[in-house]
Amino acid sequence: MPHFFSRLNEGNPRSITAMLLAVVFFSAMDTLIKLLSAHYPPLQIAAMRGALTLPLIAIWIQSRGAWAEVWRARWPLHLLRGALVIAMLVLFTVGVRGLPLTNAYTLMFFAPLLITVLAWPVLGERVPRAHWWAVGGGLLGVLVALRPSAEGFASWAGLAVLGAAVCYAVSAVVTRLASRTDSKDSLVLWVMVILTVVAGALAAPQWLPLRAQDLGLWAGLAASGFLGQLAITEAFRHGQASAVAPFEYTALAWSLGIDWALLPRLLRDLRGGHTRCQLLGDTLQHPILLAPVAYQQLFHPEGERAMALAAGVMGGAAVLSSYASAALEEVAEAGNGPLWFQLYWQGDGPRTLALAERAAAAGYKALVLTVDAPVAGVRNREQRAGFQLPAGIAAVNIEAPPVLPELPVGGSAVFDGLLALAPHWADVAWLCQHSRLPVLLKGILHPQDAQLAMQAGAAGVIVSNHGGRVLDSQLPAVKMLPAIRQAVGPDALLLVDGGIRRGTDVLKAIALGADAVLIGRPYIHALTTAGALGVAHLLKLLREELEVAMALCGCRELADITAELLLPAHAR
Secondary structure (H helix, E strand, O other), X not given: OHHHHHXXXXXXHHHHHHHHHHHHHHHHHHHHHHHHOOOOOHHHHXXXXXXXXHHHHHHHHXXXXXXXXXXXXXXXXXXXXXXXXXXXXXXXXXXXXXXXXXXXXXXXXXXXXXXXHHHHHHHOOOOOHHHHHHHHHHHHHHHHHHOOOOOOOOOHHHXXXXXXXXXXXXXXXXXXXXXXXXXXXXXXXXXXXXXXXXHHHXXXXXXXXXXXXXXXXXXXXXXXXXXXXXXXXXXXXXXXXXXXXXXXXXXXXXXXXXXXXXXXXXXXXXXXXXXXXXEOOEEEOOOEXXXXXXXXXXXXXXXXXXXXXXXXXXXXXXXXXXXXXXXXXXXXXXXXXXXXXXXXXXXXXXXHHHHXXXXXXXXXXXXXXXOXXXXXXXXXXXXXXXXXXXXXXXXXXXXXXXXXXXXXXXOOHHHHHHHHHOOOHHHHHHXXXXXXXXXXXXXXXXXXXXXXXXXXXXXXEEEOXXXXXXXXXXXXXXXXXXXHHHHHOOOOEEEEEOOOOOHHHHHHHHXXXXXXXXXXXXXXXXXXXXXHHHHHHHHHHXXXXXXXXXXXXXXXXXXXXXXXXXXXXXXX
């Protein structure tokens, strides 16, 4: 094995080091492009990358006194590089809009293989066997680590990202070819000039004004693009293309290992700090709500009653599932804090409203209508386990399920059966209009659906992917918070559930736009272990962790937790 790596690195340590740095900077740039692509056209992002990077490049060249070398250039190669970089950025930006980032990276990671394939016929470089093994092993490692789904590969988005990978590979080979005669400064400068001019001209008809809140993202794009361009030019200028290319797979560590990093603010007066929040007229001592979980007597004899008691004792709120194993009236009596009631559409408006009115009569403060599971997901693990509810455990608040319509000949049990009774936006609007309680919609992931929810009269939105148990390949709910907050505006009530495990998770969710969070699995574990006392202790720990995180980030109250505390990085 040492012999293998010595063969791989022979004569190329400088270039490999530069490639490792390039991977870091371009990984950050890719994330920034992903964030900016939600608000700006691809060509505008490409043009802005070039325009913002040029002043930094000019300062770099001036500091080195290298302007004379810049003008000695093989212009056809520079024009080709510029065209390839523009095509790569546009194709990647288009593709990443419609693909999970893991799938986009999987396709982009074919580029090192393409570079190695092109190294001999274009550059005349002999490709040692060790280089082939490194590229092949790296690509296999990507597939194993990322485990990409089939989502989007056979689509225009997938083809766009694959095209970006091809453009990048050819550009890398052309860079290596041009570096034999042209200086590093020339290689860096002219590709950015071409990018700025050409992409800017093409983007002009659809140019959008820059938003003030995106200035930090643009600054990050300029810095990461400048440093990444310097590093990758250095990498392919000195080293064999086939030797340098495998080290691009180190980007995998960045794509998997970085989420949002905290950027604390220091030396602020935090005396009198607290975690209190206002939700639907109630003052809670902390923004951590207990999410609806069905059949809680499976985990503890007191089940939902213990859950409600613990939430109230700790100054919080809880949401009771319509599939609770205890009567909603009994749970309301056990709790001493605000309770919300979660329900599914019961086949028609009157049946749904009757259940909502029963909750209102028992003292519940809000309704949570779950809308992301009109049919049950394909849960293979549950199927293999063959789980059945034991005797004595049932959804005691639900009457007999509605009768499904008779299927037409050749009809679908899903589309013509189950979905015949599923709600539509008109039904949501009707429920919001006729319910005595405010209605929140749970299961929203798309910003446009969040807007439609508010237009239908919803009191708020709960961003959720149903614990990842209904539909494979969905994004984590927290990843969609910024876009949904922007869609509904600053004043709309916005909550999120899924993946909240630490106080820092709560802080990040609030910084990304949430007013409060919901937890599910953690409190079920606590309930199973020690009943109401266990749930109360869990809430105490999470609140204390949130307080510590707020203190260390310079936040005296929840309103101080803003996006400036976060440095965005790769979303798996």
